[in-house]
Amino acid sequence: MYYSCCISFQPTLCPDPVGSEHSELLLSLNKKLLRTLEDQETSPNPSVHLALRLSTHHNLGKESDHLNALKTDFHNDIESSLANSQPVVGRLALYTLALKASCYDLNTLTFTVNQRSETLLTHLKRQMALEKEHIAFSHRPLTNYYQYSLGVLALCVSGVRVNSHVSNKLIGAVEHGHIKHGDSDCIDTFAMAGMALQCLKEYDTQVQDAALDKALGVIKQKLLDSQRDDDSLVLEASEPVMVLQSHTKVALKFEVIKSHGAPDVYSVNVPTGTSLVYALELLQKKNIGFTFEKETSLWGPFLSVVNGERARQTDRRYWRLSSDGNALSQGIKDFKIETAQQITIENTSY
Ligand code: B12
Structure with missing residues (x-):
């Protein structure tokens, strides 16, 4: 699978995952992503950075500028949210993944909150513990299961052991049908939960195999059911774009x-x-x-x-x-x- 080849976020380029017939598509996606970096009004986005790092094409100068922008603007943004006790697990996790994708040493990064300086991973672990407590009391995370899954994935790929109470809450959510976007199933969240649990399966021996496998089976089925006839996933059911010149x-x-x-x-x-x-x-x-x-x-x-x-x-x-x-x-x-x-x-x- 494409993701598993890159899950360790090696700086080396990944082999073309989809065959050369898609290389033009990849190149055009790559160009679009690079163009978004030029837009002065758009803030640095860790998801865009991740996508650029996972790509088969690279503009190392732009990637490095974007990394610096993340380490200043995005970093400060998270720091002020932490100071205001706002839940930030998704942004912390995406930041972690983006930094890892650039082989950045996570231990050198700290956030200072109330004059206390602690590493990124310490904050991520604490935010996950808060999310887990919230699920225990009110059956839903502080943010949402998409961000909760991102948190599990970011800890797992950073080599941090994920507390079994934390992973069991995600497994439970899959089992009990709590992965929703509004009132329907949320395929993006199933996909994210799938990557998080797959990472635990491969790298964390503490997780109970049977429950984990069952949850992975449910996720696989949900993803297969959402597949269209043309084999593409309906992660983003975009409206068809019509090019109309008229100003009717x-x-x-x-x-x-x-x-x-x-x-x-x-x-x-x-x-x-x-x-x-x-x-x-x-x-x-x-x-x-x-x-x-x-x-x-x-x-x-x-x-x-x-x-x-x-x-x-x-x-x-x-x-x-x-x-x-x-x-x-x-x-x-x-x-x-x-x-x-x-x-x-x-x-x-x-
Ligand atoms: C959870 C979620 C929601 C929750 C967010 C609240 C919460 N705390 O849980 C709720 C139910 C409110 C929601 C609403 C909507 N959502 Co929504 N949502 C998501 C989901 C699953 C995760 C977002 C997240 O936490 N990201 C991680 C954090 C770190 O990033 P963030 O930017 O800080 O997250 C915030 C924004 O993403 C914002 N948000 C959530 N949805 C949307 C949609 C749009 C268009 C925008 C601009 C922002 C936004 O809420 C997040 C939490 O504060 C994503 C899936 C995905 N792939 O991202 C879909 C997703 C972003 N949502 C989507 C859509 C379509 C919507 C709605 C337009 C649905 C509708 N018909 O009303 C509305 C937004 C309407 C509006 N008022 O502008 C689409 C966007 C697709 C696209 N091409 O634009 C996505 C990608 C799902 C999908 N694949 O269809 N959403």
């Missing part, structure tokens, strides 16, 4: 469902091909009572406040997006408006 306008209806009260309905005409976030801006400019705010995340802009109401992740709520009743598989920046439709924005619990 289409009518959009918006329905905002807050946590209480009747829905608010609005309409606006937007040029075809514009993003949902642009449509929201046009609607806001009409001054008819619709307002919104967004937050930045590693994935891009996340819709956080609508008509003055914040859907707080700390309360396990979010603004769920759907078009004509179907949940969007992209966020407000990537989803493009091609036809007249009704967009529903609903404050939902998860």
